[in-house]
Amino acid sequence: MFNRYSSDEIELKNAASQDLKTDEKDNKSNGCLRNGRKYLTTYLQEGNIHGLKYLAERRTAIEKIWWLIALIVALYGCITLILLTYKKWETSPVIVSFATKETPIFDIPFPTVTICPEVKSRTTIFNYTDILYKKQDGVKLDNQTELQFAYMSEICTFHKELKYPVPKYFDNSIYDFYQDVSPNFYDDVSDCMFMGSNYNCSDIFKPIVVDEGLCYAFNLLDRSDMLNDNVAVYKNLHKMSDQKAAWSLNEGYTSLKGRDIYPKRALYAGALFSLELKFKVEDKNLDFTCGTSIQGYKIQIHQPSMLPRPKNQHFRIPLDQSVIAAVMPNMITTSEAVKNYSPSRRKCYFSSERTLKYFKTYTQQNCQIECITNYTLHECGCVDFYMPREANTPICGTPMKGCVKKADDDRLEAGINAQLSEKMGLKYEPTRAYKQTLVCDCMPECTFMSYIVENSQSDWDWERKYQMDRNSPSYNKSTTHMSYLQVFFKSNQFITSDRNELYGVTDFLANFGGLLGLFTGFSALSLVEILYFLTLRIICNIKLYGRRHWYGEDK
Incomplete structure (x- = not known):
């Protein structure tokens, strides 16, 4: 059988068929684009976002350019403000404000008073x-x-x-x-009073070793309530009470007991309900080569769950002076809603989020003490005599004093250099000490309490006072010095500060939606409308008008 077509005719036939397919494909593509433009025009005309319908109308080019520029400016302003709102929500989600009602001093403990003799x-x-x-x-x-x-x-x-x-x-x-x-502290202090009642000074002041050496603390938490079981405490040091503490920084007082509760709390404010005591210093024991030339006592007032460091924070009671310390509590509480944020965003820790190696309660100062302890142990193989330690950890001797001081200086200098570099926009190469500080991450505690102290002092002619009192022992001012301290709350109530959400999720959505509505008229129904035009309307149009007219009915 012979082929009825020549090769040239076959090639012409194939080319014609190919051109026909191409034309059909182009027509189909053009049809899709045409239908898409019609469908977009329908949305622009019927949608409820402001300004879009003017772009779909048969108007002059200048009018369309006008509305296009207006839409671009509105979108730019809207997006810019939304980004600023989001940045504020992301970086500063927490705000500290004053509480709406006052807190009675009966709800918090009387401050811890740590006394360190200069002798x-x-x-x-x-x-x-x-x-x-x-x-x-x-x-x-x-x-x-x-x-x-x-x-x-x-x-x-x-x-x-x-x-x-x-x-x-x-x-x-x-x-x-x-x-x-x-010097025997209990021989040198006398007339101890608290809340108008007389106390034996040895019953309310207990020995403790801090960076100033041997000091004595009133109303400090016992070692069993402050320190973990792995901390080695020598003999009677830091033994404050046999009772279990009925107060914690986060929960406050958990018992309804009054005057005899531990730690002690004030019943009323004012000088009549104060802690007061008198100090005696023998002139022969004064030593002007050990420490500074200022004699007397160093006093630190702090909250009971914080280990004192009087070398860094203190005020003085000079010889032959009367010192009055009026105390006003400073307390910050944190709402439960703030717990939903990460510590890095709220810039504080709840005690349940941070566990320390040596302390049962997280405070920023306890964390800092533990940080320098760990760094000193890492650098020197020992710790300073006042630092918390385990039983097998050696105490640094005097030949290691240079290493101990260098460890403390390096850590402080690294932190300062990093902060200055960040502030000036310079690149900072982290040192080993700075990396250790970052590991410590000693942010403030979310529930924070401190005491603002206002001091006043005056000369005390104690010699004449004792001369006029027949029952008082006679002292000679040339061989003995006396001082007086009185600590009390200024008022019966104080205003706390509350750490709350600046923007919650609801607040952020309200701001986000408000900005969209202000600039574009966009709402939740606008989003539903967009989804409707992208999905359900197309499907229904295909059923009503067929695939070739999925854009809908011609207007």
Whole structure:
């Protein structure tokens, strides 16, 4: 059988068929575009977003350009304000404002009063000045005296030019030494009163070791309520009460007991309901080479769950002076809604979110003490005598004093340099100390409490007072010095601050929707309308008018 068509005819037939298919494809594509334009025109004419219908009308070009520019400007302004609102919600979601009602002082504990004598040793037991002069003159001392001088150098002015032929690490005998040589606090304080009642001073003031050496604290939480079980505490130090604390920073008082509750709280404000006591200092024990030349006592007033650091924060009670401290609480509480934000956004920690190695309660200062303790242990292999530690952790001896000081200085300097670099927009290369500080992440506690103290002082002619009192012991002002301290609340109520949401999710959506409505007239139904035009209307148009006329009925 022969083919009826030549090869040229077959090629012409194939080309014609290909052109026909191409034309059909172009017509179909053009039809889709035409239908799409018609459908878009329908939305622009019937949609409820302001200004769009003017772009679909048969108007002059200048009118359409006018409305196009107006729409672009409105969208730009709307998007800009929405981004600013979102940035504010993201970076500062929490605001601190005053509470709507006052809080009675009965709801919070009376402040902890930590007292540190400037006299660190009795001259009859250990004469620091005499031993210092011998060391400076090159006099050879026995091993026991060298060790005792090294102990005193931990709390007195450190003379790095002197040699300290003592072990690198100390043991617990350093605490025994401080208790043996320091003036008997309970002999030197008298007339202790609280809330108008007389107390034995030894019952309300308990010994504690801090960065100033051996000090005495009133109304501080017991070691069982403040420190974890892994912390080694020597003998009777930091033993405040046999009771279980009925107060915590986050929950407040959990018991309805009154005057005898622990920690103690004030019943009323004013000088009649204060903590007051008198101090005595023997002139022969004054030592102007150990520490500063200012004699008397250092006082730190703080909340009961915070470990004191009087070397950093204190006010003084000079000799022969009467000092009055009027206290006003400063407290910040945090609403439950703020818990939904991450700590990095709200800039604080709830106690349930942070657990510390040495402390049961999270506070910023407790965290900072633990941070420098861990860094010192990492750098020096030991910790300073006042730092919390485990039983097997060595105490840094005087030969390690330089390492301890360098660790503290490096950590502080790294933090300051990082903050300055960030403020000036400079690149900061993190040091090992700064990385350790970042690991600590010691942000403030969400429930915060402190005490604002207003001091006043005046000369106290105590000698004449005791001369006129027949029942008082006679003291000679040339050999004895007396001082007086009184601490009380200024008022019966105080205003707390509340940490609340600046923008919740509802507030943000309201702002977001309000801006869209203001600039474009957009609403929730506008979104429903857009979804309707993209889905359901197309499907229904196909059923009503067929696939070729899915855009709908011609107008």
